[in-house]
Amino acid sequence: MAVDYYKILGVDRKANYDDLKKAYRQLVMKWLPDKNPNNKKEAEAKFKQISEAYEVLRDPHKRAIYDQYGEDGLKGQVPPPPDGGVPGGATYFSTGDGPTTFRFNPRNSDDIFSEFFGFSSPSGGMGGGGGGGGMRGESSFSSELFGDDIFGSFGERGGGSMHMHPPAPRKASPIEQTVPCTLEELYKGTTKKMKISREIADASGKTTPVEEILTIDIKPGWKKGTKITFPEKGNERPNVIPSDLVFVIDEKPHSVFTRDGNDLVVTLKIPVAKALIGYTVHLTTLDGRSLTIPINNVIHPSYEEVVQKEGMPVPKDPSNKGNLRIKFNIKFPTRLTAEQKQIIGSPEMKFLWY
Known part of the structure; x- marks a missing residue:
């Protein structure tokens, strides 16, 4: 049965060189025998087929012969290349007056791998002839095919040789979870218990679900947006460093106070008469x-009473506190009776208008 090199690489007949490189790169990584320990024989066969297909289709003359005559054409009698050269992996025999006989000699797949990467394939020299695997200069072919990071993925330079090692495990992205806190909790500090479910893996890679209780010690004065990180508490997976769990402090709205940095702000609604004659503020603190707080001044719309050291604790120094700022929303009457107007307009109330 004829071998379809295009089908082996999974490309169409119009595929260009870049298409072939991409297809070879993906397939050779999939079928490396060391990555298929449970079906190593099948992987070795696939690895050889992929390398042979790539060797033929990347060579313009071999590809032209294959496209015109098929696999049999590579082993039969065909015209020599236009420049009379001898492409790698083929031998030409002159028979005197008769036509030139072209014989395609597929190279060992390890040789092809070694040519691309500059070191012997991880198949361990399957099929023989793999070579010693030493570095061949900078192996521009491997850089062209797989990119400049090929050495970081497959091995490391050392003493002029290349040694295979598995790719470094990647770190999973962090997982964030908000932790709602009341203003009282952020004022005094508190402890939160967070129950999490995660999967842990044993040496064989088998995962088991477990539940854990994580303790978050919330310090006095912590602000909204403060982050607490528990390193590598995410799910465990083979060749993946578990993600960090990040808890983010959130602040629940308060019925009386709002927070402005380390200050606490309260806005009180009072009638205009109280604003004029004086007002005493009664408040219950967060603790x-x-x-x-008696206020003897006239309270005008932009008036603000500041009480020192009655705000939120400073996170880096909880013994120190911000200020309490009291603002006022002065309630004016919507209408006045004739008698009220007369009183306000009397000489005794003249001071109101200056």
Whole structure:
């Protein structure tokens, strides 16, 4: 049965050199015998077929012969190449007055691999003739085929030789989870217990689901957006470093206070009369204390009373605190009676208008 080199590489008959390189790169990595320990014989056969197909189709003259005469044409009688040269892997015999006989001698797949990468294939010299695997200069072919990072993926330079090692495990992306906290919890500090489910792997790569309790010690003064990282607490997978679990502090809205950096802000609604004659503020702090703050000044719309050291703890120095800022929303009457207008407009109230 005729061998279809295009089908082996999974490309169409119009495939260019870049298409062939890409197809070879993907297939040779899939069928490396060392990566298929459970079906090594099949992998070796595939590896040889892939290398032979690539050797033929990347050579313009061999490809032309194959396209015109098929696999049998590579072993039969065909015209010599236009320049009379002898492409690698083929032998020409002159028979005097008769036609030139072309005989295609497929090279060992390890030789092809060695030519591309500059070191012997990880198949361990299957089929014989693999060669010693020493570096051939910079092996521009391997760089062209697989990119400049081929040496980082397959091995490392050392003493002028190349030694295979498995690719370095990659780190999985971090997983973030918000941790809602009340303003009281962020003021006093607290401890949160977070239950997680994850999979751990044994030496054979088999995974088992487990549950864990992670403890988060929230310090006084922590702000929204503070991150707590538990390294490598994600699922375990072969050749993957587990992801970090990152808990992000979030702040729940408070019914009285809002936070501005290390300051606490409260806005109180008071009638205009209280704003004029004085007002006493009564507040319960986030740690349960009662504050009484008398205000004897006239409270105008932009007035702000500042109480020192009654704000949020400073995260780096919890003994130090921000300020409490009291703002006012002055409630004006929507209408006045004639008598009220007369009182406001009386000489006794004249000071209101200056």
